[in-house]
Amino acid sequence: MARLIAERHDVVPALGEVFRRFGFEGASIARITAHTKLGKGSLYHFFPGGKDEMAEAVLGHIRDWFETEVFIPLMQEPPAQAIESMFASVEQYFHSGRRICLVGAFAMDETRDRFSKAVGGYFQRWIDALGSALSRAGMTEIEAENVATEVVGGIQGAIVLARALDDDQRFTVIIKGLAQRCRMD
Amino acid sequence: MARLIAERHDVVPALGEVFRRFGFEGASIARITAHTKLGKGSLYHFFPGGKDEMAEAVLGHIRDWFETEVFIPLMQEPPAQAIESMFASVEQYFHSGRRICLVGAFAMDETRDRFSKAVGGYFQRWIDALGSALSRAGMTEIEAENVATEVVGGIQGAIVLARALDDDQRFTVIIKGLAQRCRMD
DNA sequence: GTCTATAGAGTGATAGAC
DNA sequence: GTCTATCACTCTATAGAC
Numbered sequence: 001m002a003r004l005i006a007e008r009h010d011v012v013p014a015l016g017e018v019f020r021r022f023g024f025e026g027a028s029i030a031r032i033t034a035h036t037k038l039g040k041g042s043l044y045h046f047f048p049g050g051k052d053e054m055a056e057a058v059l060g061h062i063r064d065w066f067e068t069e070v071f072i073p074l075m076q077e078p079p080a081q082a083i084e085s086m087f088a089s090v091e092q093y094f095h096s097g098r099r100i101c102l103v104g105a106f107a108m109d110e111t112r113d114r115f116s117k118a119v120g121g122y123f124q125r126w127i128d129a130l131g132s133a134l135s136r137a138g139m140t141e142i143e144a145e146n147v148a149t150e151v152v153g154g155i156q157g158a159i160v161l162a163r164a165l166d167d168d169q170r171f172t173v174i175i176k177g178l179a180q181r182c183r184m185d
Numbered sequence: 186m187a188r189l190i191a192e193r194h195d196v197v198p199a200l201g202e203v204f205r206r207f208g209f210e211g212a213s214i215a216r217i218t219a220h221t222k223l224g225k226g227s228l229y230h231f232f233p234g235g236k237d238e239m240a241e242a243v244l245g246h247i248r249d250w251f252e253t254e255v256f257i258p259l260m261q262e263p264p265a266q267a268i269e270s271m272f273a274s275v276e277q278y279f280h281s282g283r284r285i286c287l288v289g290a291f292a293m294d295e296t297r298d299r300f301s302k303a304v305g306g307y308f309q310r311w312i313d314a315l316g317s318a319l320s321r322a323g324m325t326e327i328e329a330e331n332v333a334t335e336v337v338g339g340i341q342g343a344i345v346l347a348r349a350l351d352d353d354q355r356f357t358v359i360i361k362g363l364a365q366r367c368r369m370d
Numbered sequence: 371g372t373c374t375a376t377a378g379a380g381t382g383a384t385a386g387a388c
Numbered sequence: 389g390t391c392t393a394t395c396a397c398t399c400t401a402t403a404g405a406c
Contacts, residue, residue, distance in 0.1 A: 023294040025211035029396060039377045040397080046375090050397070100293050107349035108290040109208040116351070123349045146358060149346065153359050154335070157342030162294035163333065164308045167300065170334060177335050214386055225388085225389090235387065 007048040008057070011036050024055055024079050024111040044123040052114060055106075059118040062102060065093075066126065074129035079137040080183075086130070087179045090155055093146060097162025097171030104156045126152050134182060154178045193231040193242070196221045202241040209240060209296040237299060240291075244303040247287060250278075251311065259314035264322040265305050265368075271315070272364045275340055282347025282356030289341045311337050321366060332366060339363045 014036045018027045029051070033040060047053040069089050073082045094101065103122045106112055112119055127148045134144035154174060162171035199221045203212045217239070218225055232238040254274050258267045279286065288307045291297055297304055312333045319329035339359060347356035 001273050021295055023208055023210055023296070025208055026294060026296075028394075030394075039375095041376050041378070041399090044397070091284065102347045104349065105293040107345050108285050108293065109211060110206055111208070111211075112348060114358030119349045120351060123346060146362065150339070150359055150362050151354060153346040153355070154339055155342065157338030157340065158291045158344040160341040160345075161295060161308060161338040164304045166305060170338070173331060174335055174338050177331065213384080215384075225386095229386095229388065329375095 009061075011038060011043075011046065012061045012066055015054050016061065016102060019055060019058055020100055020105070023107075023109075024051070024106060024114075027051070055115060056118065059103065059106075059115060059122070063118065063122055063125075066122070069093075071129040073101050074133045079133035082133050083130070083137070083182050084179070087175055091172065091175055094155075094159055094171070096168035097159050098168055100163065101156060101159055104159065123152060130182075137182075139184070151178045151182060194246075196223060196228075196231065197242050197246045197279070200239050201246065201287060204240060204243055205285055205290070208294075209291060209299075210294075212236070240300060241303065244288065244291075244300060244307070248303065248307055249311075251307070254278075256310055256314040259318045264318035267318050268315070268322070268367050269364070272360055275356065276360055279340075279344055279356070281353035282344050283353055285348065286341060286344055289344065308337060315367075324366075324369070336363045336367060 015032065018032050018035045021027075022031060029040060029043070032051075032054070033043060036043070038046075039136070043054075044050070045064045047057065049056070050164075070086050073085060076082075077085075103119055106115055107119050127145070130151060131141075131148035134147055135141055139147065154177065156177075158171045158174035161174070162168050200217065203217050205221045207213075207216060214225060214236070217223075217236075218228060221228070223231075232242065232357070234241070236370075242243070255271050258270060258271055261267075262270075278284070288304055290307075292304050312330070315331045315336060316326075316333035320326055324332065333349055340363065343356045343359035343363075346359070347353050
């Protein structure tokens with residue numbers, strides 16, 4: 001009976017979707033078992049720390065994805081093309097605003113305090129990486145940091161608006177504006 | 186003992202704070218009674234529709250505040266000064282990013298679907314009002330709408346970042362940049 | 371037998387509604 | 389306060405892999 005399906009990392013994306021849909025508080029174990037098709041036994045076998053450990057695993061998984069797909073390219077590749085590539089990744093990853101940023105969502109209520117290190121680290125790393133690219137592209141340090149902050153924040157805002165208005169065009173329009181801002185104005 | 190304190194509208198701000206802190210799912214009736222110092226009896230007397238009606242009341246209260254303090258001035262007063270005044274109100278209302286936007290938070294998970302009308306209406310009204318002011322200030326229709334969308338979204342993003350990084354300076358810096366954008370560039 | 375993965379009944383606590 | 393449903397979580401039982 002055992003050994004058939006899962007390893008721990010196989011269920012992490014499914015876990016992420018549940019947390020995204022319902023939030024941390026709204027993601028009950030019942031909902032999680034329904035979505036992951038894993039019994040409580042398996043779930044607590046993989047994540048002895050319960051929901052907190054599940055959320056931690058999801059945040060780590062998100063961080064890893066951004067690290068390889070976005071942050072490292074921003075730090076190491078030619079800046080103009082890495083920035084363009086970042087916006088393409090963002091458009092795709094967030095499904096034009098139909099998929100939320102779990103890290104941003106966790107930041108909104110007291111869930112933040114449970115995962116403050118992962119939440120803060122994710123955004124700081126993003127701002128630093130983008131700031132590095134903008135700086136290499138010719139901006140002053142201070143300008144690069146300000147624009148990076150505005151852009152990373154702007155992406156979060158675009159997600160909020162797209163979902164609130166149920167209109168992905170808003171997301172795409174805002175992202176285009178932010179991309180323009182990175183080309184200097 | 187009864188009759189002493191409350192009317193329904195007196196408890197709405199306290200309700201708002203509970204929803205802000207814990208989110209809709211995390212705001213349990215126990216937490217609500219603790220914060221409002223109202224028994225369950227009074228609570229269900231004022232809000233027979235339960236938690237949904239409580240949240241609806243909070244959203245209506247928020248909408249009313251923005252309507253008088255922000256949206257109507259944007260539509261009717263001299264645009265440059267109404268826009269400056271909007272940014273001042275925003276800085277104050279959101280406590281430099283330490284207080285979240287409940288409407289934006291509700292937009293993030295499936296809570297949105299319960300309150301989609303209030304959530305969508307709030308942001309659309311804000312964008313329309315700001316767009317009107319920007320247009321009167323000299324922007325083309327299309328430019329005004331784009332900038333209004335970026336600014337309203339940018340404010341939401343600023344809240345997310347300020348909380349995620351636990352740093353209100355980020356909020357203030359972003360707001361300053363958005364205000365600059367409204368003066369044309 | 372020992373190990374890991376699994377299923378799910380059962381725990382007390384707490385949920386929202388009234 | 390009282391109701392039922394559901395919460396997060398524990399535990400026992402058992403499957404197959406070695």
